[in-house]
Amino acid sequence: MNPNTTLPRIFSRSVLMLLLVFISRSMLAQNxxxxxxxxxxxxxxxxxxxxxxxxxxxxxxxxxxxxxxxxxxxxxxxxxxxxxxxxxxxxxxxxxxxxxxxxxxxxxxxxxxxxxxxxxxxxxxxxxxxxxxxxxxxxxxxxxxxxxxxxxxxxxxxxxxxxxxxxxxxxxxxxxxxxxxxSNCTPPTATISNTTSCNGQPFSLTLANATGTGPYDLTVNGNLYSNVAVGGSFGLFTPPVEKVYTTNPVTSSYGPDTDPPSAGAPAVELGVKFRTSVTGFVKGVRFYAPDMVSGTYTGNLWSASGVLLASAVFSNVSPNGWQEVTFTTPIQIPANTTYIVSYHSTYGRYRATVGGYNSAGASNGSITILRNGVDGGNGLFKYGPTGFPNQSVNATNYWVDVLFSPAVYSFNLTSVASADGCTNTGSLQTLVVTSVECGTLPVRFVSLAAAAQEPDRIVLNWSTAEELNNRGFQVERSTDGVNWTAIGFVPSDTRSQDIRRYTYTDERLAPARYYYRVKQIDFDNNYRYSIVVSATLGSAARYILEQNVPNPANGQTAIRYTLAEGGQVMLTLLDASGRQVKVLASARREAGSYVEYFEPAGLAKGVYFYKLVVNGFSAVKKMFIQ
CATH class of the missing domain: 2.60.40.680 (Immunoglobulin-like)
Known part of the structure; x- marks a missing residue:
């Protein structure tokens, strides 16, 4: 045996034995x-x-x-x-x-x-x-x-x-x-519905009914909505507003070179043809402003035949940027139908790209701006006062755009969980929501009044704008504001875009307070009612200024007031600091009840006041504009 190899082996065995004892004791200690x-x-x-x-x-x-x-x-x-x-x-x-x-x-x-x-x-x-x-x-x-x-x-x-x-x-x-x-229960079921939707305005989803124990957790279009009760609303949905152009164009300004323009500078209407792939609502107009922006700019929507469907005035127009204005009432249009959107510049200066529609149009979302050669070309203009732009040259792009919201939306319910822990998943329901037209009738009321003429007559006066397919007006009277009787009919032209004024006299009346409303009827027998007005014969009337309806106002709103005696009326709109913004009425009125319709187009959102002054009487009400 080699002594040089034996000693290391003995040493290694000794170390191993010590390690085993240590490990053994450690394991015995952890029991x-x-x-x-x-x-x-x-x-x-x-x-x-x-x-x-x-x-x-x-x-x-x-x-x-x-x-x-x-x-x-x-x-x-x-x-x-x-x-x-x-x-x-x-x-x-x-x-x-x-x-x-x-x-x-x-x-x-x-x-x-x-x-x-x-x-x-x-x-x-x-x-x-x-x-x-x-x-x-x-x-x-x-x-x-x-x-x-x-x-x-x-x-x-x-x-x-x-x-x-x-x-x-x-x-x-x-x-x-x-x-x-x-789970020890039957999987719950649920059905969702929606609140009323019209003109592409926001609406909420609702839990129409469900089985199991509420409240419920719902998954709709991949979004989780918790603690929803049957009949409760959830998930406020705001329809998107589509537009074609999302960036600023590189182009040139044309027209007068002075600001303000020299005398005789021509005003001009500039437009573009477009179609949409789905039914929906045109909510407004856009255009890209030139470098000098004096004058007034008005956005317009036209049918292909040249009928003006909507109009609104731009406010606070700034140079070299996209400008937007929304119509008081969105206009519903069908899919795959040609319309024209335009703006009118009293200054006559504008942005343009010559030949911009020669090869192709432009599309985004549901909107397509037509290319040159389709339906007579694109890039439309007309010099002079505002009017249908029916001329085209070199397929010039005048950088006009449209604000559009589709009318139909789908919501997929894929999961419902009840409060007791039971769940149900899968393709449970597809809800299709169609936004309808709020005002299906082509008549817009501008004013309505009922004035007493002693001793036994009350005279109704009303005016309208933008009448299309209007058969006429049925006048209805009530003595309590609840039960109504038709007392006469006033015919109308089938088409008018001008302000129209109408009068009806109710005679041989006994002393009392009378309520009136006007029922507008079109040739398809669709109808809608005006706001209610009243007048008093033979008794002491009062001065009254009522709250505008609707309030807040995001479109046309009505202000109703009552005069005890005839006099010079001044009805004004004030901003939050008390500065006069607009005169809503300035005329002599006889004793009776009146309605002034007001459209806040171009005004900033916020708090306003309207003030009535007549015969020493003064009253103020608050109005919210959205």
Whole structure:
């Protein structure tokens, strides 16, 4: 034997033996598991179950201290009642205990904390066999993703689950638990609907009906809406406003070179042909402003045959940027039909790109601006006062755009969860919402008045604008404002874009207060009513200024007032600082009830006031403009 090789081998064996003894002693010292018992539990939503935290001895060992921090998911489970500690455990570990926090705190944190330990020398205080540290009762709240939820021990400081004998750690391992939760109910069903939608205005979705226990969590078009009650509205939907151009063009200004223009500079109407792939609402006009912007700019919508459908005046026009104006009432148009959108400049200066529509038009979303050669070319103009632009040259692009909202939207309900944890998923419902035209009749009231003429007559006067297909007006009277009687009919032209004025006299009346309304009827027998006005014969009337309707106003609104005697009326609109913004009426009126229709186009959103002054009487009301 070579002595040079024997010594290292003996040394290596000695080291190995020492390591084995050390490892063996360490393993013998760690002979206690802390476990969840039972390790697996099956339950149903709404039911309760009890588990215990147990010190499980796997070999010869004792302990005099144990801490357990049991984690749970508070979305899946909640503690019911205060956890309990067996009397035997309290007797064995007679020292200090870590008390349970409140149940509310446990459920908030998702953790149950408890510990017990002793420092006395009593053998009974150093258990060497299995015992229960505490028991806790849970209630299942829902079916978790995958169906399982964990009961796990926290093992990181400062809340470290551990077992010790004096300074020696005797914990071998922690063994977590698993809870399988199933549903004990029939999957819920739900049906959604929508609030009334018209003119492409915002609307809400509603939960029309549902089975199961409410409130419900709904998933619609991938969006989650929580705690929805049957009959409740959710998910306010604002239809998008589409436009073709989203960037500023690189182009040139044309027209007068002075600001203001020299005398004789021609005004001009500039337009573009467009179509939409879906039915929807034209809400307004856009144009790209030139470098000098004196004068007035008016946006217009025309049919292909040249009928003016809507008009609005731009306000605060600034150079070298896109300008927008919305119509008081959006105009519904069908799909795949040619219309013209234009603007009129009294200054006559404009932006243009010669030949801009020679090769192709422009599209975005549902809108297509037609290319040159389609329906007679594109890039339209007309010099002079505002009017239908019916001329074209070199397919010039005048950078006019349209504001458009589709009328039809789809909403897919793909999941409903009831309050008892039951769920139903899949293609549950497709709701198709169609925004209808708010004012289907082609007549716009401008004013309406009822004036008493003693001793026995009341004269009604009203005016309208933009009449199309209007058969006429039925005049109705009431003595209580509830029950109505038709008393006459006033015919109308079938088409007029001018202000029209009408008069009807109600005669041989007894002294009383009378209410009137006008029913506008078109040739298809569709109809709508005006606002109600009143006049008084033979008794003391009062001066009254009423609240505008509707308020807030985001389109045409009506202001009604009553005069006890005839006089010079001044009705004005004031801004929030009291500065006069607009004169709404300035004329002599006889005693009676009057309505002034007002359209806030071009005014900034906010708070305004309107003021009535007549015969020493003065009154002010607040108006909100949206």
């Amino acid at each position: 206690v598991n802390i476990i969840v018992s039972p390790a697996t539990t099956s339950t149903q939503v709404g039911q309760t179950f009890t588990v215990s935290v147990v010190a499980d001895f796997t070999g010869t060992a004792t302990l005099n201290g144990i801490d357990a921090f049991l984690n749970f998911n508070p979305a899946d489970l909640q503690v019911v009642g205060t956890p309990t500690v067996p009397a035997g455990t309290q007797a064995m570990l007679e020292g200090v205990s870590v008390p349970f926090t409140s149940v509310a705190n446990m459920n908030s944190l998702g953790r149950v904390d408890h510990g017990r330990f002793t420092t006395n020398g009593n053998i009974a205080a150093h258990p060497s066999s299995d015992f229960t540290l505490f028991s806790v009762t849970f209630q299942a709240l829902r079916v978790p993703p995958g169906g399982n939820t964990a009961l796990s021990f926290n093992t990181a400081l400062p809340r470290q689950t551990n077992a010790a004998e004096g300074a020696t750690v005797v914990l071998n391992q922690t063994i977590n638990g698993t809870v399988t939760i199933t």
